[in-house]
Amino acid sequence: MKGFKRLPSGGRIDRAKAISFTLDGKAKQGFAGDTLASALLAGGGGVVGRSFKYHRPRGVMTAGPEEPNALFTLGSGATQEPNIPGTQAELLEGLAARTQNGWPSVGFDVMAINQRFAKLLTAGFYYKTFMGPRKRSWMLYEPFIRKAAGLGEASADPDPARYDTRRAFTEVLVVGSGPAGLAAALAAARAGARVILAEQDSDLGGSLLSEPVGSAGDAWRATAIAELAALPQVTLMTRTTVQGLYDGNTLGLLERRDHLSPDPAKGQARQVFTTLTAQRIVFATGAIERPLVFADNDRPGVMLASSALAYLQRYAVAPSGPALVVTNNDSAYRTAHAFKAAGLQVVVADTRATVDAALTAGLEVETAARLVGVSGAHGVTAARLARADGSFLRALPSTLVAVSGGWSPAVHLTSHTGIKPRWDAATACFLPGGFAATHAACGAVMGQFALGQAIAAGFTAGRDAAAALGHAGNSGALAAPDIQSFGAAGEPLWRMPNPRHRKAFLDFQNDVSDKDVAQAFDEGYRSVEHLKRYTTLGMGTDQGKTSNINALAIMAGLRDVTIPEAGTTTFRPPYTPTAIGALAGRAVGKHFRPIRRSPLHQWQEANGGVFIEAGPWLRCWYYTWAGDSAASAYIKEMELVRRNVGVSDVSYLGKIDVQGPDAPEFLNRVYVNGFAKLPVGKARYGVMLNDDAVALDDGTTTRLSENRFFMTTTTAQAGEVMSWLEFLLETAWPELRVQVTSITDAWGGMAVSGPNARKALELTFPGRDLSSAALPYMGVLEFAVEGVPIRLIRLSFSGELAYEVYTPADYTQDLWEHLLAAAAPLGIKPYGLEALASLRIEKGHVAGLDLDHRNTLDDIGLGKMAGKEKDYIGRAMRFRPKLQAPERWSLVGLELLDAGQKLRGGSILFPQGAELKGHGHGWITSVTWSIELNKYIALALYDGGLKHAGEEIVCAYPLLNETVRAKVVSPHFIDQEGKRLHV
């Protein structure tokens, strides 16, 4: 017999709109307004999943996001999404759902054999059993165990759906739209406050949705919603779960829009994540009903009492046979009376000895009863009741066992900022432990279970929130609906007698039973945090919403301490599982982060440039004129520069305009070497240190006029240097009259390098005197061509005669094309980053690879540059004894000794004959093939530095199990006298 059926009338479903869906490929039908779970129950219910560890058959247990059993994989291929509670998945046309964790099917699951071995499969079983025989055996077993015990699988393909993120602000946020939340929103909005009401359900009303359509309770709800919807200052957000509360009254809201069939091609998002800052927050998050702990309490057909009511009133789904309501508190009588009013057969078993006659009127009630077992593995058929002493009371045929073990207020959000919930003995609940000044809570989350109490508290909270923000409007009054209110007064009973020692589950999703808690206690895992991690209790996708309190109450009983002494585990965001896509929003693929491009990018793209990511930049790596791979092209490009002339894009360099009467003094302080007396029209290479004497950056700064300098920085450190200069001017030396402005994007630049560089520029700028007399090494010329400003600085990174030419970014491509055309008779061609970086290694110039934030001025061999008489940033710390020790590493050159082998960046260096072990005596920072020396060369940091010049060392590359021999030499591999620079 099927356990559930659809009633011919009633409910909030739209019977005119049938919805077709599939479960494991089989066609099914439901109605608009159904959830996947309610549609499956309407079709008969029964087994919808297999449990995590024992593969026990499981049915729908709840009607909300707390559902531990009825989890499905929705969609397939790239859109496949696992572990979705069927109780929260709205039924949509064409929905393709699959059951999880059962093979070949959830109805007949071969792994159910695990139930036979249940005595073995207790907490810690896997860890204890699969530790041997070898130390790493767990690594071998784990994949198989994970396959047997697990939930759904995520798709490995990129998610084609669109997600959005947005930033929002409001005066008052009300979380939850039950009676208390509706009242709070009304009071705040009537007073004039801007209100957002966020509700995780598809519909507003909370527990009022379980009032019959057209009843007084339903009418109250409809009136409140209509008033809110008409107020322009109110935003109603349904299908929106408030996932987390963070600092600064900021919250994360996840809105689901699958019901709108969003089309990614039209840019429509299936989920929207809102970062919301609210001046005031009213938490009306309600409470989650607790299951009862009894033998075989996980059988399909055992359901929370409030959920059974929701299925009846909202979805017109009822048990096909008699129902048994088992409770330890008053709230379940609402379900029992509703069942009776619907003409269903119902018996109540109350664990309490005495119950208020007003509750029991008209119902068949067994008091002081205990539920000791149910029959029917794939669907409940009968239940057995006993007396408190265990003696037989009664057996009842039942297709639904609706249970209520009391309520757990949803204190998750109020606990996210670190406020621990407090135990309230009167309600037997954990309530919010306190509030920030701008927070308040009302309704069931505060233990206010009676309807009138919740509405009154909500109204006050909303009115107070608005008043605190200065809204003096009249909120008027709000009367509660005239319906019977049941409250939730009761006496906790944490466990039913279990004479046959059957499984009694706490955490249904993770298959944790009361015996596992007892075992954890026996083995010493007694704190709730240990209990959780040892048994995996509360660690499923439902995060123990239905299980945590029962488990810690049982642990408290075993430890003979009070529940507050046992305490709760920590509540952390998100409240329900959140797709990573929703957090990423549109920051995926090419929008993952912004890409910086040079003003020459388009030209390079069109003219054989091949790009490489360098920090945020896309830089031109090499040009196809020189070869079809970087490895071949850069050699040709190097040859071009060493023997003729090439031009390379250097727009990537950081460029800072430094102005002001104190600019010379400022630069003199930030650079280790002197800049105060740099003549106008001259450039100088400089190194900056951090306060701790580690090299921050190097670059060239040119004095354009008395009070104006043009600073260049490395590409990588441009942002850091800019912030550092601004920091010094605003916090350390406010008396200096200096302005710094980043002009990195405003100016483009190109390096013209090679023996024919001067000729190339003479062809580019005809009639201009570029002789060494007019433009000596480290000189600068500023002039205009057709009104376009040009800064021509004679400096060299490659070691050849070279110039850097700067011009505003809008004209950079024009100048580049003009230069290439004008100097074409010389055979000029462009060269890329790989050749640029290799040329500088031959010359022994350090760059980002060598300045890795571990090295000081002395480490990179530039200690002599520092001013002896002046102060500069990092001076004091530079003279720390360890940094000055003779065996401290410093920059050396390496030449490969064995032809046919390679030097590799990152290799670890050892003296000849030393054991190849540990961190070695240094490391290689930069490597290139030298076209001048016809061998591999490298820059490296080596303990003792050039004291070891001429020695043979070993370069180890453990990743490839490779060692090669190299000789320590000067890092200046070519033209040590600098003759080429001064021609």
Place this chain on the structure above:
Amino acid sequence: MLRIPCPWCGERDYNEFRYGGDADKVRPPFGKPAVEGADLKAWHDQVFVFDNPKGPHKEYWQHVQGCRHWLVLERNTATNQVLQAWPAREFALARVKP
């Protein structure tokens, strides 16, 4: 999400800013001492020794994605409550000209 009241731009999300360290620390005076090494201890403390106060604390932040000014923010390190902000330059000038 901290909200930082930038003295120039108004209240903005903290991710428009970069953190810049303890603003109560006063840098050792600029200038080479007569004997090299005489200021090593002062700089050692500046670079490596930090208090870890609980409660209100002044720290530097820069509005890197806004006006680029540096500011001094007072924040309660225990509650993460943002208390007040001032232009960093005002603090620095007060130190230069007491």
